[in-house]
Amino acid sequence: MSEHNVHHDPHAPADHDDALEGHIVSPVVYIVIFFALLVGTALTIAASYVEMGPWNPIVAIAIAVTKATLVVLFFMHVKYSPKLTKLTVGAGLFTFLVLIFMTLSDYISRAWGRW
Amino acid sequence: MSSATIVSLPDQSTARIPKTNFLSKENGILSWLLTGDHKRIAILYLISITFFFAIGGSLAGLIRLELLTPQSDLMATDTYNKVFTMHGIIMIFLFLVPSVPATLGNFLMPIMIGAKDLALPKINLLSWYLYVAGGILVLYTMMTGGVDTGWTFTTPLSTHYVNTNVLSTGLAIFIAGFSSIFTGLNFIVTIHKMRAPGMTWFRLPLFVWSNYAASILMVLGTPVLAIAIVLVALERTIGIGVFDPTKGGDPLLFQHLFWFYSHPAVYIMILPGMGVISEVISTFARKRVFGYTAVAFSSVAIAVFGFFVWEHHMFIMGVSNYSTLVFSLLTMLVAVPSAIKIFNWAFTLYKGSITFETPMLYAFGFMGLFTIGGLTGVFLASTGTDIHLTETYFIVAHFHFVMVGGMLMAFLAGIHFWWPKITGRMYPEKISQLAAVVTFIGFNLTFFPQFILGELGMPRRYASYPEEFQILNVFSTAGATVLGVGYLLPILYLTWSLKYGDIAGSNPWQATGLEWQIQSPPLTENFAEIPIVDHDAYDYEWLEKKQKEEQEVSSVG
Amino acid sequence: MSDSTLTHADHAHAHPPYQRHHFETMQQQVDATGFAMWLFLLTEIMFFGGMFTAYLIYRNWYYPAFVAASHQLNIFWGSLNTLILISSSFTMAMGVWSAQMRKQGALVLCLVLTFILGLGFLGIKTIEYKEKFEKHHVPGAHYSLQSFLNPDSDAEAKAAGDKPLPLDMARHTEIYFSLYFAMTGMHALHMIIGICLLGYMIVRARQGAYTGGHISFVEYFGLYWHFVDIVWIFLFPLLYLISRHQ
Numbered sequence: 001m002s003e004h005n006v007h008h009d010p011h012a013p014a015d016h017d018d019a020l021e022g023h024i025v026s027p028v029v030y031i032v033i034f035f036a037l038l039v040g041t042a043l044t045i046a047a048s049y050v051e052m053g054p055w056n057p058i059v060a061i062a063i064a065v066t067k068a069t070l071v072v073l074f075f076m077h078v079k080y081s082p083k084l085t086k087l088t089v090g091a092g093l094f095t096f097l098v099l100i101f102m103t104l105s106d107y108i109s110r111a112w113g114r115w
Numbered sequence: 116m117s118s119a120t121i122v123s124l125p126d127q128s129t130a131r132i133p134k135t136n137f138l139s140k141e142n143g144i145l146s147w148l149l150t151g152d153h154k155r156i157a158i159l160y161l162i163s164i165t166f167f168f169a170i171g172g173s174l175a176g177l178i179r180l181e182l183l184t185p186q187s188d189l190m191a192t193d194t195y196n197k198v199f200t201m202h203g204i205i206m207i208f209l210f211l212v213p214s215v216p217a218t219l220g221n222f223l224m225p226i227m228i229g230a231k232d233l234a235l236p237k238i239n240l241l242s243w244y245l246y247v248a249g250g251i252l253v254l255y256t257m258m259t260g261g262v263d264t265g266w267t268f269t270t271p272l273s274t275h276y277v278n279t280n281v282l283s284t285g286l287a288i289f290i291a292g293f294s295s296i297f298t299g300l301n302f303i304v305t306i307h308k309m310r311a312p313g314m315t316w317f318r319l320p321l322f323v324w325s326n327y328a329a330s331i332l333m334v335l336g337t338p339v340l341a342i343a344i345v346l347v348a349l350e351r352t353i354g355i356g357v358f359d360p361t362k363g364g365d366p367l368l369f370q371h372l373f374w375f376y377s378h379p380a381v382y383i384m385i386l387p388g389m390g391v392i393s394e395v396i397s398t399f400a401r402k403r404v405f406g407y408t409a410v411a412f413s414s415v416a417i418a419v420f421g422f423f424v425w426e427h428h429m430f431i432m433g434v435s436n437y438s439t440l441v442f443s444l445l446t447m448l449v450a451v452p453s454a455i456k457i458f459n460w461a462f463t464l465y466k467g468s469i470t471f472e473t474p475m476l477y478a479f480g481f482m483g484l485f486t487i488g489g490l491t492g493v494f495l496a497s498t499g500t501d502i503h504l505t506e507t508y509f510i511v512a513h514f515h516f517v518m519v520g521g522m523l524m525a526f527l528a529g530i531h532f533w534w535p536k537i538t539g540r541m542y543p544e545k546i547s548q549l550a551a552v553v554t555f556i557g558f559n560l561t562f563f564p565q566f567i568l569g570e571l572g573m574p575r576r577y578a579s580y581p582e583e584f585q586i587l588n589v590f591s592t593a594g595a596t597v598l599g600v601g602y603l604l605p606i607l608y609l610t611w612s613l614k615y616g617d618i619a620g621s622n623p624w625q626a627t628g629l630e631w632q633i634q635s636p637p638l639t640e641n642f643a644e645i646p647i648v649d650h651d652a653y654d655y656e657w658l659e660k661k662q663k664e665e666q667e668v669s670s671v672g
Numbered sequence: 673m674s675d676s677t678l679t680h681a682d683h684a685h686a687h688p689p690y691q692r693h694h695f696e697t698m699q700q701q702v703d704a705t706g707f708a709m710w711l712f713l714l715t716e717i718m719f720f721g722g723m724f725t726a727y728l729i730y731r732n733w734y735y736p737a738f739v740a741a742s743h744q745l746n747i748f749w750g751s752l753n754t755l756i757l758i759s760s761s762f763t764m765a766m767g768v769w770s771a772q773m774r775k776q777g778a779l780v781l782c783l784v785l786t787f788i789l790g791l792g793f794l795g796i797k798t799i800e801y802k803e804k805f806e807k808h809h810v811p812g813a814h815y816s817l818q819s820f821l822n823p824d825s826d827a828e829a830k831a832a833g834d835k836p837l838p839l840d841m842a843r844h845t846e847i848y849f850s851l852y853f854a855m856t857g858m859h860a861l862h863m864i865i866g867i868c869l870l871g872y873m874i875v876r877a878r879q880g881a882y883t884g885g886h887i888s889f890v891e892y893f894g895l896y897w898h899f900v901d902i903v904w905i906f907l908f909p910l911l912y913l914i915s916r917h918q
Contacts, residue, residue: 041751044908044909084307105435105437110434112435235704304704342721342723356847362843362844363733364730640694645696
């Protein structure tokens, strides 16, 4: 394997395609995502001090899901990954949701009517 | 028995086991204990699961002995509880779950797809060690007093009311669970990434499809069992309260988490067996499997739908009626892909050239017994009937029909079918056919009366029962004795065949499939050169052409 | 370890020393092992999933108890921990980038920063756990309901302006703490494993193991570390931020 010293302007868009090292994401992207995550954290803390009735947990989960999505897509490179990786993440998410929602289907409906 | 056979062995006076093969490549205990070769690991698994099967079977013998008489006179009821619990735990976690995937799957799957090994050989070896560790812990549990909660560990019994070895058993299953997870993970990666050139998804043997579907279940389902066990352990030791009603916890939550795995677990157990049946039926009917695509997709459908039905194990436990509606309907739906397979196998047989070698006998047994077991599952899927039949011997009969009449027969079919490939030797045909018939008769005598017992109301997990049930129990125990003979015989003659069996050659069954185109036993690296695949699975015309070419080559000059 | 080695004369091509013999190409190895790592993370999702299910059910059933109990957690420490973990995800991502760009010094720096941040997280967790222990909020034999029956006796409850809970609802705070310790404890266990692996990686990185083109270990560890971060991203609002308004 030939030795090659890659001199890249780290602020240039990632165009290096040595497939073995995977798609190289520019640090600029990482910095932007990092700040987005910080903002999200601040938002979610602030939101917990505001009375929004049933919307409180929804907002909290929504912010958490957004943060998690950013981490998955950019820090974990899923946005730049092959379809199989995306499918795998989707399958995991799907099974996780089945576990939660189908179990909840029992708990939610226990108090309904009597027959 | 038909005298027609498709067996084609080389001339026994000149045939020899190939000098270089995966067994002879290296010697010494370390070359086995530190191996990365999937074939050696498969044999390590085969030896260990046979060991645990013997223990689990002995426990079954004790159960049937106790149930000969209506009183609890052979052992104390507490002891009886321990016996059936250990029987369930050993048979499910240490035998059925790893049976086909870890032995036949490990051995054959890379060869079937044209690869040199699994994707992660070291993880494969780790899987075996985890399995052994789990097994040793189970033995430890048995020696220090056993556990008596039933294999289902229902809370709050297991967390608050027994002082038996729940923790060590939980740890054993936790560890064995990771063995299963890593095997499944390995299989999924291998099937996706290591197929030979030309081996597209729809040219894969159906055995590979079945193992793929089972592997998905292993990877996604087993961790939920793991967390359920962790929570039980925490509940038992610290008293955290998640399952404790006095602290506001819900014991049913454990059951939700437990069955979320344990229902897919039954599909983990049966799917690889169904894969074996596809291979065997095709070979001994000399016909491609009818509706290949349907069978392949039905395996995946069973896996996916298998995640949606777990609450049918909890219909009487206090779940909401509305949820029982939903889960009952879904359970009916999951029966459909399984039935599709039975139909497809039947249509494969139609107008095929059927011969009755031992693997085919087991396959026929599978089709009949699995169908009965599956149909009785529909009684249990319907909430109304399930209320009467659950926790009775009907359930016991149902799952033994699918697991023993189905899965164990499929396992034996596979062991016999691929024995010549693994060892290079044929087993003795007459006695093996006898064993298959004995097993079939013994099985029906053991478990069919249990359907009647359950319907009459005999509860499961009871050491004593009302007098009027004795006669059926006696039949069942008599059958169990016959069944025991049926299972003992293969262990004896297969061992015998290692030294004295006929030399099998590479393709004694004249089967398609890449594993039959290489020597028996295979080389360590499976293929001298990676094949390029240009034909579908079960392509008997391709096989015929290939054999004709080889004959021409060998007869020239 | 016994291997399935073909004689090297059979190789028509040389391959890197870190390519295993059962793979035809390095690309296949990278594809396969990367996929395997993702599948492992799937098992982790399902493992934590059981606890999230339990949390959802009991929060629904015992909301007042969960609110009162969550006021016992310190928002400052929790927020700081969240910032620490997000930063460590950033440094880890930069570490992977450094490995891809073959910058050994940068890689070691990033790994060391991730390591320190991880330790910081655990340090703060220790402080929080210690406080719970001292206030008898650890589930089990010594669990105390005082803070919830009599909020004025408890600094945090008083500051949050909590009202006293009825006895049975107060008992259910123990379930909250069970889930708190189970979930954050399992998370912390994963952090500890991660930090140990980071230690190993720092040593190996300084030897140049990951800057010669074979970055798999760093990349896959990065996936693991990000996953642990994601678990915390959900734990933080679910445990700390149930309701800070009254």
